[in-house]
Amino acid sequence: MAEGLRLVLFGPPGAGKGTQTRLLSGHLKAQAISTGDIFRSNLEQKTPLGLRASEYMNQGILVPDEVTIDIVLDKVMSVHSDEGFILDGFPRNPFQAGALEQALVLRSRPLDLVIFIDVPEEELVKRLGGRLVCRNCQAPYTLAAAGQTETPAGERGKEKCGQCGGELYQRADDTPIAVTKRIEVYHDQTLPVLDFYQVRGLLAKVDGADTVQNVYNRVLKEIQRVSKTKDRE
Numbered sequence: 001m002a003e004g005l006r007l008v009l010f011g012p013p014g015a016g017k018g019t020q021t022r023l024l025s026g027h028l029k030a031q032a033i034s035t036g037d038i039f040r041s042n043l044e045q046k047t048p049l050g051l052r053a054s055e056y057m058n059q060g061i062l063v064p065d066e067v068t069i070d071i072v073l074d075k076v077m078s079v080h081s082d083e084g085f086i087l088d089g090f091p092r093n094p095f096q097a098g099a100l101e102q103a104l105v106l107r108s109r110p111l112d113l114v115i116f117i118d119v120p121e122e123e124l125v126k127r128l129g130g131r132l133v134c135r136n137c138q139a140p141y142t143l144a145a146a147g148q149t150e151t152p153a154g155e156r157g158k159e160k161c162g163q164c165g166g167e168l169y170q171r172a173d174d175t176p177i178a179v180t181k182r183i184e185v186y187h188d189q190t191l192p193v194l195d196f197y198q199v200r201g202l203l204a205k206v207d208g209a210d211t212v213q214n215v216y217n218r219v220l221k222e223i224q225r226v227s228k229t230k231d232r233e
């Protein structure tokens with residue numbers, strides 16, 4: 001294939017978009033553009049954008065459109081026109097989807113596919129509530145995978161990352177109140193993005209209530225379908 005695929009991975013918080021994006025970007029040699037990672041690196045470096053964004057993220061509220069669109073589209077436009085990319089965490093509402101579409105028109109190459117990873121709400125609450133992240137290398141863990149089935153709140157700081165030995169902690173936007181808020185926001189603002197892509201014939205739906213490997217296989221199947229069509233053009 002001469003040109004890299006341009007994908008959006010779409011789904012609720014906790015659907016595993018980040019994990020699938022990492023797997024795919026290696027396989028497709030496409031650039032992973034994760035809104036969450038861009039924001040978190042800004043937070044760590046305490047940039048003005050990071051400080052602005054953190055006020056929203058800690059409450060589980062979406063970062064305002066103008067901030068998000070600027071930072072993401074800047075990154076998208078920096079990808080070489082032959083190179084592919086995978087967007088994770090953007091667009092989150094139809095307005096952002098429209099801004100992305102217009103920007104890609106300027107580059108005369110639209111999106112190839114939007115993959116919707118569908119996970120039932122009760123499964124999401126379970127996943128996000130039990131998620132810990134390594135302070136050092138950002139590797140994600142569930143409480144069970146970190147070595148304990150249940151850990152008293154006071155003991156959490158004692159768990160260590162299996163990859164680098166770093167401290168595991170719960171992100172501020174993974175606390176129960178923030179999780180509930182994130183899912184609410186997803187229903188109100190993000191789900192309409194599905195319609196946006198459905199009418200454009202770009203949407204593929206994948207069952208995400210399964211192991212990482214099984215979900216990945218389903219995602220690959222959808223991508224292969226699009227790649228074949230593209231190669232024939």
Ligand SMILES: [Zn+2]
Binds near residue numbers: 134136
């Ligand atoms: Zn680590």
